[in-house]
Amino acid sequence: MTQPTHRKAAADLRSARWFGDHGLRSFGHRSRAFQMGHSPEDWASKPVIAILNTWSEISPCHVHLRDRAADVKRGILMAGGFPIELPALSLAEIFVKPTTMLYRNMLAMEVEELIRSHPVDGVVLMGGCDKTTPGLMLGATSMDVPAIYVPAGPMLRGNWAGKTLGSGSDSFKYWEELRAGTITEEDWQGVEAGIARSHGTCMTMGTASTMTAIAEAVGMSLPGASSIPAADSGHMRMCAASGRRIVEMVWEDLKPSRIQTRAAFLNAIVVAMAMGCSTNAIIHLIAMARRAGQDIGLEDFERASRTVPVIGNVRPSGTQYLMEDFFYAGGIRALMVEIAAFLDLSCITCTGKTLGENIAGAKVYNADVIRPVSNPIYAEGSLAVLKGNLAPDGCVIKPAAMDARFLKHSGPALVFDDYASLKKAVDDETLDITPDHVLVLRNAGPQGGPGMPEWGMLPMPKKLLKQGHRDMLRLSDARMSGTSYGACVLHVAPESFVGGPLALLRTGDIVAIDVDARSIRMEVSDEEIARRRAAWVPPSPRYERGYGFAFSKHIEQADQGCDFDFLRTDFGAPVEEPAIY
Structure with missing residues (x-):
């Protein structure tokens, strides 16, 4: 000691x-x-x-x-x-x-x-x-x-109907089943009351x-x-x-x-x-x-x-x-x-x-809940950091909680600039989308959200749910709840709202990820990316006054922890007032 x-x-x-x-x-x-x-x-x-x-x-x-x-x-x-x-x-x-x-x-x-x-x-x-x-x-x-x-x-x-419920995770699960038509409104209300x-x-x-x-x-x-x-x-x-x-x-x-x-x-x-x-x-x-x-x-x-x-x-x-x-x-x-x-x-x-x-002395009493290292739930760690021309400063995926077939995947992007538009589209059963598409939301980062909301587990399109699909590759500069799951690429940095490469992605562009190689990229030439950047127009600020204004001026990006820049230690130690006061 x-x-x-x-x-x-x-x-x-x-x-x-x-x-x-x-x-x-x-x-x-x-x-x-x-x-x-x-x-x-x-x-x-x-x-x-x-x-x-x-x-x-x-x-x-x-x-x-x-x-x-x-x-x-x-x-x-x-x-x-x-x-x-x-x-x-x-x-x-x-x-x-x-x-x-x-x-x-x-x-x-x-x-x-x-x-x-x-x-x-x-x-x-x-x-x-x-x-x-x-x-x-x-x-x-x-x-x-x-x-x-x-x-x-x-x-x-x-608890609901003899089933054990987990907060968040089962909310998302049964919401998808309700949208797919496999449970009733009465069932959904039972989940709501018991979770x-x-x-x-x-x-x-x-x-x-x-x-x-x-x-x-x-x-x-x-x-x-x-x-x-x-x-x-x-x-x-x-x-x-x-x-x-x-x-x-x-x-x-x-x-x-x-x-x-x-x-x-x-x-x-x-x-x-x-x-x-x-x-x-x-x-x-x-x-x-x-x-x-x-x-x-x-x-x-x-x-x-x-x-x-x-x-x-x-x-x-x-x-x-x-x-x-x-x-x-x-x-x-x-x-x-x-x-x-x-x-x-x-x-x-x-x-x-x-x-x-x-x-010292702590013991495992259920080796299925706390597994030995020799028998893990997932052989590598829970999270993986990807980098590439879509996220030069990094983004995050949770491979331990997703369909393994999306660990290496490429497909055409379907891009939305705001959550309301995306939500409306995914409820449209005539939406032109396949399980191979990459669903994309931007302007949802620290400044764009504002505040980087937990929108990153983008809702599955109703059309795909009714076809029996429960996962697809989704990409955003948002976060997601820790209770969420799925092939969701998150925290894209720099965010699109400040001109990160995600702002330059267009519907139809091919997005490719390889979790094992820790890579993510859009299959767009450097010359085309440069042309798009030259034409990009910054969006209007989210706030004009108050705390939100200060937040927008001083918030750091996701890869830096989203702290305020003026609170870094290199700005100096906290000030103690004189004892005499």
Whole structure:
């Protein structure tokens, strides 16, 4: 175990700048604390711990976090800390339009400023829904005070007509069956009522469970925390334990900068690949690593993709199981034991122990849910990065969750400039399209979407569904839900809205991909591409004012993590206000 180099003294606490001075400003801080019923026994010589809670009444993933915050407070008080709960932007994936990705960086900025502006010595980050994990961690990383992440946990498995339902994945599946005419409206309503039957995040291996696993793999959550179901009593105990641990982290001065090393992020990539992760993992992990000053890029994912097998048998990459099954099969600790040969087990974590110490003794209790490396779900990693004249800066596909016949494919493009036009066309049963066509959507990237919505699992044309087809090659500069599946090429960079080559593709052009060769291209001559570029006219900006305007001016492309350019570490360290103020 790596021991802390020193133990912080009470006078060194950041909160002492607010409460410890004898001047007028500290008088004001203390008197207002008295106003709220507190006394010096609450704050004197104790770490002040902020609980940043993304609970809201329109966030089903987080609806239990109001109660769980009480468990965190109980742990903080037991360990001798002073808890204060602060609300943070909730980002309910299922309700926010046009996409929560538009607001991930807003949450990150809010977290950074909440910590900066308050008497905070350490922070507990409470989230779980897709963008809340990276948003919370981005902000806490930039401020670099001791921090621990508390994941909301996956919901219980869904049920309809004796069938187990997985959120997202089965929504898409049965929607296609409804459009194909193989199920009734009454069936569809039964799926709707049964697919989400408890609080918590998606119970498939979507973006939520991917990102909470990544938080744990990086070392920012307690061992095993990421896969505990939200409704399990163990989740309450984990919350209290996190509260106790953050107090000790403050005294140890164990900051994100000590935990979030390049090796830790490489561990996270390995874990993500082995779990059959969401494609969104690439964007968020790159952003998180770069905030920590670590140079992580698409090439790191590509290296892991070639060597790390998918062993987490959880939908949509897996065949039948859900996160509840994964937890009871041994959870993330057991999975990491299976892939230990790919991990740097010496990395320090929020426990003060190494990753190797954290996973020691973990066992697999169901070898079909968590497969051995010798019997994987998919021999290579979950994701693959493709490059070529359509995506010079890269794009992403999820070969573990698609029809294998499209791994090497070429066909004529059918191009749409907006989602509304595409949606109308695919419902037209007279549409001139075959299974060999490549369905293309553009202007759906970071600026074009705006915010890079999860439109990338382009809907299958009704004509093909009725012919019995359930997959085809689809291409866009959008993202897709981690619960999605199919031969969907995503995150094309640069995006079409800013003049990336996708903007120059025309209906009828041949698009060719070869996943094994990691290539994607349009079969158009360089001379013709140059002629089209000369004639290309940039579209009008999406926003003329407000946050959207700032977003459009400063958002980076998908291959760079979609962070704001002015939040990069090369812009300098976060500013602390003078203590005298």
